[in-house]
Amino acid sequence: MDKRVLLVGGGKSFMVTSIAKELKEEGFEVIQANPNVTEVERIENKPTVYLVYIDDLDEMMEFFVYLRDREVEDDLSISIIGSPDEVAKITSRVSSDRIAAVFERPVNVKELGRKMIDVVEKEGIRLQKKRILVVDDDGTMLRTIKSWLSDKYQVFMVNSGMAAITFLAKNEVDLILLDYEMPVTTGPKVLEMLRSESSTSDIPVMFLTNKGDKESVLNVVALKPEKYxxxxxxxxxxxANIDEFFEKQKGKKLMR
Structure with a gap:
């Protein structure tokens, strides 16, 4: 189990210091950072588990906007410490399915330490799941598909073809669900770009489409998507289609 956590909060705060001490006593590797976007971005090999102590919500709002944007791409596990009002405001901005735990102030640091063990255990299980990148310019469709798949898979989301290329330059995935019709860079064009690069040429791709007609299928058959x-x-x-795909992959590996 990877017991690493990024503790975000005022470094000179007595409570943040106490929380860091308790987590270390529970066997955690604690990486501390102020709620500053630039400071957090500079941290290399960041944990996927974030614990954020809300001290001054107004001053931290920029950081939570950053988290909202990053949690879509990075699929973070976010735990929050704050007052009920503060927590309510934050959960309206950050996807509820990425809020792993909520601790109301005044917080019991012993209880927090025990709860964070559960959080990292669940995160460890999640990180063993297959990784799927969903590419679609429709935000509602992205969130819908993620809600369908998140129980079984790690799901990452980007809203354009170029964002997918950028994401894949830094991240590995097991499958891409690619919108066929997107503005600027279409699904077929994205697939062509992926196939032209050695680092992405072997990533399985399935098209998400409203078009099932023969002409649309024939247009990209040479690029060999897994499915439509x-x-x-x-x-x-x-x-079921995605489950079947991964089961067939598993069978092929066993036969080698």
């Missing part, structure tokens, strides 16, 4: 998944299909059917 209609956006209108029921959630269970979409999940």
């Amino acid at each position: 998944l209609l956006k209108t299909m029921p959630p269970a059917e979409l999940i």
Whole structure:
């Protein structure tokens, strides 16, 4: 189990110091940072588990905007320490499915330490799941597909073809669900770009599309996508297609 946590809060705060001490006594590797976007961005090999102590919400709002943007791409586990009002304001800005734990002030540091062990254990289980990148310019579709798949898979989201290329330059995934029709850089164009680079040429790709007509299929058949998944299909059917794909992959590995 990777017991690393990024503790974000005022470094001189007595409570933040006490929390860091308790976490270390529980066997955590604690990386501390102020709620400063530039400072956090400079940290290399950051944990995916964040514990954020809210001291002054107004001053920290820029950091939470940053977290909201990063949690989509990085799929973070975020735990928050604050007052009920502060927590309510933050959870309205950060996806609820990425809030791993909430601690209300005044916080019991012993209880927090025990709870954070559960958080990192769950994160460890999640990180063993297959990684899927969903590429779609429709934010509602992105969130919908993520909600369908998150129980079984790690799901990352980007809203354009170029954002997908940038993401894949720094991250590995096991499957890409790619919107067929996107502005500027279309799905077929993105797939062509992926196939032209050695680092991404072997990543399996399935198209997400509203088009199931023969002409659309023939346009990209030479690029060999794994499947075409209609956006209108029921959630269970979409999940079954992805499950089947990974089961076949597992079978191929066993036969080697």
